[in-house]
Amino acid sequence: MNSRRQFIKNTSIAALGGAMVSPLYSFNILKKKPAPDIILGHGDYQYKLNKDWAQISSVRNPILNCHEMVMDSKGRLIMIGDNTDNNIMIFDKSGKLLDYWGTAYPGGHGLTLSIEGEEDFLYLTDSGWFLDKSGKWVHHNGRVSKTTLDGRVVFDIGHPQTVGAYEPGDLFSPTEVAIAPNGDIYVADGYGKDYILHYDAKGQFIRKWGGHKNKDKNYNLMNAHGVTLDLRDPNQPLLCCSSRSENMYKWFTLDGKFVKKLHLTNMYICRAVFDENNLYAGVCWSRPEDGSGHNWKKHTGFVTILEDDKVVSNPGGTAPTYKKGELQASYQLPTQPILHGHDVCVDEDKNLYICQWNAGHTAPLKLERV
Template identity: 50%
Template sequence: MKNSKRKFLKTTAMAGVALTVPFYGFNIINRPRLEEELIGHGDFKYRVEKAWGDLDPAKTPVKNCHEMVMDATGRLIMVTDHQKNNIIIYDKSGKLLNSWTLGFKSAHGLSIHNEGGEEFLYITDPGTGSVVKTTLTGKTILKIDSPHTIGEYGQFNPFRPTETTIGPNGDIYVADGYGAQFILQYNSKGEFIRKFGGDSFLQPSKFKQAHGVTLDKRDENNPTLICSARIKNTFKRFSLEGEFLEDIYLPGAFISRAVIDGDNLYSGVCFGMTKENFNMQLNLGFVTILDKNNKVVSNPGGTKPVYKKNGQLEMMRQDKPIFKHCHDVCVDDDKNLYVCQWNANGIYPYKLHRV
């Protein structure tokens, strides 16, 4: 059914862009305002709807659209760092359903977890070192103690948490991506268990900007953690106990968190590289998509992924200036994507319609 629906959407998208039919001054048909050009590669191609999430900035402002998740009812929940509305909730048409705030000035990470039939949000704010668990309506249920207060960090170790994920047994993993570069593990009550990782360019089990942490359940018998080492252009896989297992190197891609959907892994690429300069560059974001074997199959907004005969992936770069800094990707049940951007002049999320 979903494949048929996608074929239908592809056909209607090909027929025309932003088609409206006037009737006594009203539009009786208002199809999505899709860009004409397809982006992406292989089976993962999309048409961009830039105005999908546009709201009235006087009433529902954003500074940076950091991350987005989808709840069990199909609502799209986004975290922003605007104190007026840290959380904005959309339906899939882009209609505003609700918003609320915790008063965070730098709200950053957003995860959702179903616990006994009820869903909860986990929100991080690196500016205040906050990690909180809330209901979907904004009631705080749990606050995670800073590692400083429990003697796990020295006075010179900053704690600026960027992301959380929840393990199969309810353990809470916190990525200290803007701080001391550890992944910290707590139980479901917020009691500290261990930390692993740390700060190093050279050691494979350590990070440079441990921006995200995600539970990977694609191997049902062996769930693991996928952690972002953004400055190393690498996803690092760890066991649930913090044992380093492997690197997934994505040359040229300064990735955000991993988003798992089915067999695929999606990530926003926040920064990129130019052909002339191999350093991190602003305004060169795109999206990258990996298959179940962790091979890149599509780069919407980026260059086509190419593997050499020895299996090494060639450098990936922005191909089209559609995005500035892709901070997160959300996948809906029709396999459309919603892209949140950082440092992009206060724009709202784009929707990528899969065709």
């Protein structure tokens, strides 16, 4: 019997090729090596990619597109999307989902935080465009809503036709809102007639500018996708407007006078996000090297970072280069870590949270500053 047991033992060891000689050696063979960190960006602005930051269930909290994100005064991260199971999602910085609400914004697109005294408010922008059940794009009336953080509507801003700013039948498809220090509201009609519509704090119409047919072409806006308050010079608050089809930002005074512009070569940039002296933006597409126009279905996006209005880093894209002071074209990395950059949120540790459009129903990404 003993010789039979010895025979079985020897045969088993032989079959394993001696793998059992060292238990520690065997453990090292089977242990899976962790995937290397993915580092994105350039120079002083480099980040570790965290794809799995958002801790959500695709069943209970489905996502169509993540459009924009802001951080409230308590440090919570609030996201707007266009899935009416949960237009608004609220996260802590670890990615834990704290709350969600909203079923009335099928074209949920823009999100702006306004702090009034000790209370936070949200401005939600519904562009009016959404995919129906057959997969076709359809349009309903665009809408801007001021709400509390738990979704109670304070007031709505409807079609500019109602205040005489548009003609009957004009398309109104707002994409973004900016709030001035005095509470005035600026609405970018980025998918409609490309005007910036100026209202007072109670939603009463004041003026408009932009559009397509100005004698001074600096006032023309082509896909006025974003509008943001720029307070980097406290003595001269400005509005930074995306003229995305021109690959350009244009700055205006708060009463609509043109100040300056910045051409970003081949980047189709979304709203500007300001933090200290920096400008952060999602690049939804980048015009290809052959010089042809962008194909909105193709994944060609990334994120860009500007310091004093000069591009210094392109997380998810190629390194920025300048020749004779002119920014050269930048392109998405072949690995496609970011498909379509639509918005950037910056926390106090300078980590970035990236919302993406047309990215396979993915949740926001986190880029951890290194």
